[in-house]
Amino acid sequence: MRWIIIVLSLMVFPVTGFAQSGDEVIKKSQDAFFYPGKDFKARVMMKLIGKGGQERIRELTMLRKNYGEAGGEQKIFMYFFQPTDVKDMTFMVYKYPARDDDRWLFVPAINMVRRIAAQDKSSSFAGSDFTYEDVSGRDIQDDAHAVTKEEAFNNRDCYVIKSTPKAGDMNYDYKLSWIDKGNYLPLKEEYYNKKGELDRLYTSDEIKEVKGFPTITKRTMKNHQSGHTTEVKYLSVDYNIDIDDSLFSERYLRQPLKKWTE
Amino acid sequence: MMINRVFVYIFIGMGLFISTATASEISLHGFLQGNYSVDTAYSNPNGGDFKRAEERLQLKLDASKDPFHIFVKTDALYDHVDNKARLELREGYFDFRSSAWDVRLGRQIITWGVGDLVFINDVFPKDFEAFFSGRPLEYLKKGVDGAKIGIYPAFASFDIIAIPFFTPNHYPGPQRFWMFDPMPDVTDRETTEPSKTPGNTELAIRAYRDVAGFDTSLYLYRGFYRQPSAMPNDTAMPSKLFLSYPKLSVYGASFQGRALDGILSLEMGYYDFRQDRSGSDPFIPNSQTRTILGYQRQMWDDFSVSIQFYTQYMHNYSEYVENLPEGFTQEKRLYSLASLRLTQLLAHQTLKLSFFSFWSPSDGDYIINPEARYNFTDHVWGAIGANIFGGPNKSTQFGQFDKNDNVYVQVRYEF
Secondary structure, three states, X not given: OHHHHHHHHHHHHHHHOOOOOHHHHHHHHHHHHHOOOOEEEEEEEEEEEOOOOOEEEEEEEEEEEEEOOOOOEEEEEEEEEEOHHXXXXXXXXXEEOOEEEEEEEEEHHHOEEEEOOOOOOOOEOOOOOOEHXXXXXXXXXXXXXXXXXXXXXXXXXXXXXXXXXXXXXXXOOEEEEEEEOOOOOEEEEEEEOXXXXXXXXXXXXXXXXXXXXXEEEEEEEEEOOOOOEEEEEEEEEEEOOOOOHHHOOHHHHHOOOHHHHO | OHHHHHHHHHHHHHHHHHOOOOHHHEEEEEEEEEEEEEEOOOOOOOOOOEEEEEEEEEEEEEEEEXXXXXXXXXXXXXXXXXXXXXXXXXXXXXXXXXXXXXXXXXXXXXXXXXXXXXXXXXXXXXXXXXXXXXXXXXXHEOOEEEEEEEEOOOOOEEEEEEEEEOOOOEOOOOOOOOOOOOOOOXXXXXXXXXXXXXXXXXXXXXXXXXXXXXXXXXXXXEEEOOOOEEEEOOOOOOOOEEEEOOEEEEEEEEEEEEEOOEEEEXXXXXXXXXXXXXXXXXXXXXXXXXEEEEEEEEEEOOEEEEEEEEEEEEOOHHHHXXXXXXXXXXXXXXXXXXXXXXXXXXXXXXXXEEEEEEEOOOOOOEEEEEEXXXXXXXXXXXXXXXXXXXXXXXOOOOHHHHHHOEEEEEEEEEO
């Protein structure tokens, strides 16, 4: 009998032996990554680098406000500086847990506000190697999360989580995430395609503490299949700046205030 | 000249303003653009082969010092079709903002409603020649000269627009476009714009807010129809046509929100032609009910489909038919128009392939507009496309343009 218990516990240990489940780690990671502070503002510089080295720049200000608990509703406002053909364009998202976002786009040349369809979260964000989900977070219950091991990465102790989409319609088969045990930020993510090849590789390249919140201020997403890379840098970042609810409205989508966008 | 006066006021205001603003609050951007559209089926009626051939410089000057803001967008161009250089003030306005309200004075582009290239409550001036001759989309909209006040109480938002100076729509002209003319022999024509009196100031109001997840707007407009009506001096033996802009009021609503895994849009408007409420005047349009139903959906990564169905129902149709003089083309009671737009983005969203088409089930005519646009760099893009027209009847909206098929090129360097 004792022999059977030992065997069973050996079999079960790799799954249940960790202090936290995959879902718990991913929840804490999303809270640390997408929800710190009451609100957040960053001036974001994205560099899109083609296989041949040609570069394109996307520069924007991103403002985000949380409503309710971490993991709950959020409102996001973006103002584009570059490239020139989208300068002064604004973009607004109401993000809801477990249902489609509401998205609005303002086109300054014709002073037009439009809703845009948002079911496809795996679409590229502004032409980069990041998807909308990479930018705003993927619903936790859309994947099965399992802690596969614990190991050090860049001298930080990490949980390694395997996240497998429950629906088969994603453009990757599974994702491995190295999540820092201390601050729960993802340090590395590997996306594997259906053939088991590395599809995209994410790395956090610089982490700084801003108003007490560990913040990834430089990150890279490299598409190993296409050779295309996107580097993202926060030129400035701030938290708890009392963003007014009224910012997230058609009024300011059409006429954004400089104090928020600059 | 109105334009000159607006220019002078804007530049004086700008000068005063800039002298108090710091350099970081002023920005200058713009573009250099070449835009060419060549006939593919027939030469123009005046013999030329280009619907458009021009180079253009646009400057956008933006200066702000909260709560004030000034914006001027001017184009200087050389038109090779007319061999003329021109200066256009596209927009020029002054903003003042407080937390509860704001005001914008001057020439400004206003876009309302949820239609894609079909307009009901967007009663503001448009340049349809721009659309049919392959110009960038922004040139479909013309500015209005007026004042807009925005008021933002908690329960809803309001736009109130007063336009003292009337601007008509711009339509394709008989020099560059083959088009239907019901009275080609009557060349003596006189166009009268509404006189610039306080009583003729156009008023447009929009109230909007979220209702159950749908962006909901109510609209009111009192002013003039921007497409002229023609009245002959004599219906039996016409020798002169008087063109004027009928008095129009519009009452409407629009809704747009997430539904059926996409975006659903609905817009309606009642067009009240105040000079012909009984429907008995054949030279003034009868009152109409206009409706747009639209649906947009993303089918896969960077590919979206949008469809629309538009109807225009004429009220008091029997009065219209009874009073229509002999020999005049009779309009249908119900006009309908369907549209399809397909958009695919490729190469990290630097290549955009689009297909747009209008087709009228009631008239059987159509326009097809395929386009490919590529961003060569962050500063240079180019587009190539075509406008293909057709239909069984030469008097309908697109059927009349059957001989105007064109291929166009747009190249722009933005700075």
